[in-house]
Amino acid sequence: MPTVSSEELATAAGVNSAKLRKDFSYLGSYGTRGVGYDVEYLVYQISRELGLTQDWPVVIVGIGNLGAALANYGGFASRGFRVAALIDADPAMAGKPVAGLPVRHTDELEAIISDNGVSIGVIATPAGAAQQVCDRLVAAGVTSILNFAPTVLSVPEGVDVRKVDLSIELQILAFHEQRKAGEDSPSPAAPAAAARSGAGVRSSASRKGPDGDVPAVMPA
Amino acid sequence: MPTVSSEELATAAGVNSAKLRKDFSYLGSYGTRGVGYDVEYLVYQISRELGLTQDWPVVIVGIGNLGAALANYGGFASRGFRVAALIDADPAMAGKPVAGLPVRHTDELEAIISDNGVSIGVIATPAGAAQQVCDRLVAAGVTSILNFAPTVLSVPEGVDVRKVDLSIELQILAFHEQRKAGEDSPSPAAPAAAARSGAGVRSSASRKGPDGDVPAVMPA
DNA sequence: ATGCCTTTGTGAACGCGTGCACAAAGATGG
DNA sequence: CCATCTTTGTGCACGCGTTCACAAAGGCAT
Structure with missing residues (x-):
């Protein structure tokens, strides 16, 4: 029976093994102590939970x-x-x-x-x-x-x-590219927040705002 | 001079106004107390920080x-x-x-x-x-x-x-769709983590994993 | 059957981001 | 010039997710 340990999976995915185990525990997926997780069973459980088995x-x-x-x-x-x-x-x-x-x-x-x-x-x-x-x-x-x-x-x-x-992904790349180049930081503390934000992808509609919509780049 | 308050922007964006002000403060953008932010200046500052003014x-x-x-x-x-x-x-x-x-x-x-x-x-x-x-x-x-x-x-x-x-975005929609339908939750605690994860978009390479790559849906 | 080794599952601590609440600052009107 | 009102900027506390660390559990060899 092919198995994987949480440690193997965590290393491959670049995440913490404890987090991975805790996440799996929410799925009710049970591994075997001293052995690891049955690959086939695990894949099935995750697929089902994610809705991959449905049409x-x-x-x-x-x-x-x-x-x-x-x-x-x-x-x-x-x-x-x-x-x-x-x-x-x-x-x-x-x-x-x-x-x-x-x-x-x-x-x-x-x-x-x-x-x-x-x-x-x-x-x-x-x-x-x-x-x-x-x-x-x-x-x-x-x-x-x-x-x-x-x-x-x-x-x-x-x-x-x-x-x-x-274009958002491209913009994120450009943002990081900008910081690579200008090590003489143009602004004080790097707003890691800006890159993360995304401000909630969920539709929050509310079409009213002061100005129409997303402002184009201002003409400086 | 056209201005906007953090409260207006926050409502329009569906976020907390305090958070918005704090984020702006990282940019070094200064608003005017009692008035708000100068729209033109704010747009310029954000554009510049995000790299939108560059080519x-x-x-x-x-x-x-x-x-x-x-x-x-x-x-x-x-x-x-x-x-x-x-x-x-x-x-x-x-x-x-x-x-x-x-x-x-x-x-x-x-x-x-x-x-x-x-x-x-x-x-x-x-x-x-x-x-x-x-x-x-x-x-x-x-x-x-x-x-x-x-x-x-x-x-x-x-x-x-x-x-x-x-297909990931589509998969996230399907995940939520699944929960809408089956109120009789198929698994105990909903793994909100699963929908969020993304496991770090950053390339963590390490091409070795137990099995080749992302496993296809198992044949049940 | 017993002991050792490996790996899970999870309680507890830590760290971080978000939201609250308020003092400081500036505008505005009398 | 002073009082008042609005809105910013931020210290602080709360809540949540991540990580640590370890006891429990199962496999395996002797």
Whole structure:
């Protein structure tokens, strides 16, 4: 029976072994003292807890470059996700195959959602269409939305939204890059907080703020 | 002079106003008591600290769907990033314009990096090519890498790597979705830790682990 | 069966970030 | 010029997650 010790896993993952054991204990995963964890059983337990053993039908709305990239992304299937449909507003796209699936028109959105029991939707549309698509997804029964459009979505209570901003990661890199270069720190105490923040990815909506939205770089 | 109070900003962002003030104090940003923060000055200070006022030339390697999507992403320019070049290994792609830029062949990688003083590279290649591309980028002088390929990259000390796994966000949504549905909790105490973890995005390499890499869902 | 060795599971301490609460500072009006 | 009001900046305390350290437990060899 192949096993792993918490120490091995911790070293490989670069974390503390005690933390790892404590986390596992929350899962109810039981290892064997003096031996370690049964790899197969452990993988199964974690997979189940994370929902990897379930089948999650998802729809991708907006089949531009990004939508197509997502549709082709291999990582989904192995994690329990199944692309139920690709949806685009452009009639010219309808029927055209992308990643082996025919693109469906937005008109069919509601029917697709309900027919497949989809509860997770991915929005890869331009910013302008995102909120509208979001509203339709929610109305059709979707309760979790992954948003790639550069907009903050407003959703009713009970709906989860996660926003992926492709430029944020790049910005974090640039932030560190900046500190590497200028050792003559431009500001006193390094705001480690700034890099961490993220200010809560959860949608806190409240569209009112003093100025419209995220301010562009000021012209100095 | 347009100003904002920490309270206004905090409400808009959905965070505590004291925390916001404390964070600002690390930046050395001084507000005016009884009035608030000068919007213009504040924006400038934050932009500068975050590196938004600098010009960051970046190269994108691997111009498939994802690479093209990144090249077309509008959010980069406004955050100080400038796409210096798009690079692909396919000779057929060479010269073909994507997002207004001609695709360059991989052979030119080193020259492009040094000519433009590029210190940040984006990898959007298939998993198989990622490490190789990474090595060449690092050798050419790149010190920060944003990796979209589903592989853990090994890099020498001093090089920052951030990995973006497009399916992780989806997985987090599925995790919460699972708890929404099954109120009859399948496991005792909810491991809030599991959803948070991320286990440190920093590259901790150490390619040795008991089994190859991330285990696929076990066949139950 | 007994003793030793390994590794788990967890109680307790530590450290850190968040939030509270208030004194100091500046504006504003009389 | 003084009183009052608003809002900043921050010391302090609370709470939570991480880490330490160790007793308990199981395997294994003799």
